Amino acid sequence: METVVGVEVNDEAKFEDSTVAKTISEYSSPKQIADPVMYKLVRVEGDGRLVPATDDEVMEVGNLLEADKSEMHFVADTGQTVGCTTNKCLLQSENPEVDAEKSNPQFDMGVDTGKSNARVEEIVPPFARSSNDSRSNESGSLGECLNPLSGLIECGSSTSAVCTSSKPEFPKLKGEICLDKLSVKELHETFKATFGRETSVKDKQWLKRRIAMGLTNSCEVTTTTFVIKDNKVVKKGKEEGCRIVDGTLAKDLVVESMNENCGGSPKGHSNQEEKNPLNISAPRLRNLSSEDDCASEDLQIEKRAAKRVRKPTRRYIEELSEVESREYSGKLISSVKNSGHGQLSPRSRVRPVQNVQSDGRPVVTRRDSLGGSGVQVPYVSRVRRGRPRENFMAFMKLQPSGMGMAAKLVKKALCVRGPRPDNERGNSLFKARPAHRWIQPPLIAESKKDKQYLERKTAELEEEVDLKHEDSSEDNSDDNIVTVPTAKGGMRRKHHRPWTLSEVVKLVDGVATHGAGRWSEIKRLAFASYSYRTSVDLKDKWRNLLRASFAQLPAEKGMQNSRKHASLPIPAPILLRVRQLAEKQAQVPQNLSSSKFAGFSGRNVHETRSGYL
Template identity: 45%
Template sequence: METLVEEVRVNGESQAEGAPLGNDSSSTSQEQISDPVVYKLVRVEGDGRLVPATDDELMEVENMLEDDKSELHITDDLKHPERCVSVEESSSKKTDLVGLEDVPQSEDTDASERKMNARLEYIEVMLQKVKHEERLRLACESPDQSSKYANMDEQSLRQHDHLPVNDEEFVSEKSSQEIAPPILRGSEDSKAKLNDTEKFQEFADDITAGGSSVTQNSTSSKPDCSTSSDMICIDNLSIRELQETFKATFGRETSAKDKLWLKRRIIMGLTNSCNVPQTTFMVKRKYLLENNVGGTHSGSENSKSEVGCMPTAETNNTEYANELDSPAKLSNHREDQQVAFGMTLRKPKEPYNVKSEDIHLEQVKRARKPTRRYIEELSEAETKEFSGSMIPYIRNSGHGQASPKSRVQPVQHVGSEGRVFVTRQDSLGGSGVKIPRVSRVRRGRPRQNFMALLNYHPSDTDAKLVERAHNVHFSQHDSESGKKSWENRELALKLPQLDVADTGEEKGSQEESDFEMDHALEPSKCDTSGENSDDNIDSVPTTKVGTRRKHHRAWTLSEVVKLVEGVSRYGAGRWSEIKKVSFAPYAYRTSVDLKDKWRNLLRASLLPSSPDKGGSISRKPATMSIPAPILIRVRELAQMQGQSGCDRSSIKFSNRGLRSVHETRSGFL
């Protein structure tokens, strides 16, 4: 562990010093490989915005890092043990918790809930403990680091300069830096390459999120999907409206009557696509409020005291929301956020790193994308896309730390599924995929069946449980980095379930518990692997029963958004590019499909002069409407690209220009 930590530090240092990216090319040393991870240097403005750090600030950070490094060694040894213990405990608890979830909900929901609560409370206590430790540690630290932790690496900045030259390269490099935690890099050599696409996606997401506070310099000319109207809407919508929205978002109808539930789903759906950060925020906040009213929430208080640097609690929340918004960038973004929050970069980090090494690993792994071939293999095997999702399960055996708990019994599913699993393991390199016992949980968006389930258990309790869970998340986030490990663990544990669920296919769907389902969504929200999770809805929502056409997959909103993003980035016509980058996880969705969809979108955006008001809600259920903002954007893109009549080259060029801008921006994230 220590070693890892050290590495991290080192990496960070090198970054700060501005180690040139170029060197990574030939040199094989770990350092170089690992160099990518960088905490972007940013400054938190009073209003909560993130601002790129100045050179001076960078220098400061550098110094700080230096200091830390030396400090760390000492501290690590001493403090480590305890932390580890606590973490382990917590993790185990977590596992248990997960176990609870699996219990058939139908009957003993109450019991489960009770247990859950107990667990949660326990967790909270643990969190508190951790936090406390953190605080102590902080006390010793220099208080002012807060405002400048940033971490924009010079490299990124430099890269911007030559972005135009080779976008892909840039992206991959950049992204890899951003995403992969140093630790991983150090330990796992070749990881850097693996997730180019993934990272790219992340980028894309970031870009998409343009309007959000996350992207500070955003001068985005793009229409901001997250309009105030949306915010209002989502909160004030009637159940019916919500249902409509739901349909628009997920491509299937819902009979759910639970407003909260609906809202959450919708937001998640939108969020997954990285749009509507504002909306999310609103809702989240509200959500948070609700939680506060009803339940235990050590989180809020903690966050305040803990994060003194933060402008306001609200800001904190906002950040959090944003973070949630883009699942794709969650992993690294989180780190950035820590920095931004002013949670002591190094101190908290240290514990964080130490304790959650495996977590890091998991994250990274999560981030890893399966190779194309792998994906295809899977799809062939009938596993629809679970792609990146499975990756999370892999653990680096090298770090035996991986919580044993997460390892669950092998799936007992029969037939093809079993085969699938085997395949996965193999392709994964036999690192041993841990498949949580949830063999038949479905992950991703709810499918039709799911709805039925909900109806049966019109879950108030369900909602509560979820809320609880959320609460935990919040507190973790708000309070401190140390807690992150918690969440990460939790995610790690949960995600697998989801992923597996997909494999599990429809069979077990009926047996799924609401609770599980609900949780299933969460991961997608937080899923680091980014996008893959949420969109990997293999269940093709046949909106209407029996409408299942041969290779027809209803386009989900998130997919559409991805498509739009892709087009905006690469330009319409470069479908293969878009396919590769944005739809890698989706074995289906060929470039042709993308093209067709785009054509449809175009038509949709042009013909019905956007009569649909209230955002995504459309009057006609039959016409699953695409949210207006998206259509608008489509139109704009169309204008920009196609209609302008510019010849291809010029178009491309312009795109490139735009792209570079985006990337530049995202670079500051």
């Protein structure tokens, strides 16, 4: 949500909470920062406010700095301050609203990977700005620093004195260089000459851009031809970038080229931006974001290749912005109230992004595959789309009377209990769920909602039926009706069916034979008779098994079965097998073990293997 930024403040810091703020100067050698002023860590909130950073952030940034002190091109000799350079260096945005490039995974970099091989030199595309601007900690000047326009325009012509000493040395570069004509290999050489190190990135655009940035000491990346003389860039070929007068055009150009060159998501960011009413502060930071974006290194690119990225889900966004959510549910609430059928289903609140058409039908905006403007389509829940459920006939047979199906469903739905009054599960089911999951339909209404509701109900009832029929030898532990709190304190029932041991074994077998990830296959072959387990369920279960198996590793001795939750403890042998499978299939998350698999303390596959095989 915030941006961490290094900002230089005067001694009479304006922040009241001086206990939080720490100087970062201790992380840098005195030689590098000659100016005695204090450097404090602050965050930049979405609205531009500066807020003192937490200790954790300070530490992390400290690591970042520590990681690559030697390469920091701080301006030392002149006693000039690093000003914007520092800012940019430490900038770390996690705010989707501020961040025009949110979907780009590279933003997870910065602080996080401070320990990694991130190069400060790379993260700091030196900005040619007068240091005076950054002498204050007011957001205004910060904004100016980051203004894409000023950056774009000034950088071309007046790479000013401030940055002279931070120019890269490129003794090997001579004469004219036209990046466009260089091969990847040559670009690599040029890169090395420019930055003094190698890169593994093979993206030509990226290389050109990085080099251009390095050579011009600026963000200006449209120039691709340079003339090197006396170790200085004395002339540039084209200067298209700076010819642009129109501000907005210029900005967009920058953004676009960034996207393109950095291998950013091909989706139309600008489109989304425009559509996002919350993105007010984006323009100011946009260039900045792009900088950060591009500054992140090979790592990102490799990372992106390795793991597919997700842009924040709707749900995620929704949960963050209650405003929208209220707007939507507000309408629903009123309609529900009018219908006189009680509470609003928590579930309906979970879909705030949907719009409500004039006819009251929920719709959701979908983007067509070309990223064009969204199309409004009726919203269809996953249930309706056909999450595999038990055969409808099972339910039919259960019904003794000749009552029509629909009527029964409605009856049930309205809590007029049908047959099976003594079923514990059934009772608790209804008890535990004061509010129905779907919107209460007006009785007469024949709308889609109604149908939706019925179908939903049907699915649930089917499940109940099935539960009753199931060999309850293994799963008669009812009381698995878990409710999870929803955003507004309502309760939503997870319709939960415990995994039986045999299911788990089947799953493990399946993974063993087909490999993890072939969930649909496993489902089809091994779980053909378990219609209630979807491939997604298999996947989830496997994930849990993985987690469990590795979580148990460190404490293999003492607490074998001290699983608190009532869910059946998975026998150690099975967990072991899971572990082995995971290792064999290289599923072991090497790096995020600590965060994601709590307890699996950072040991790598090999250590694990040697220890337990």
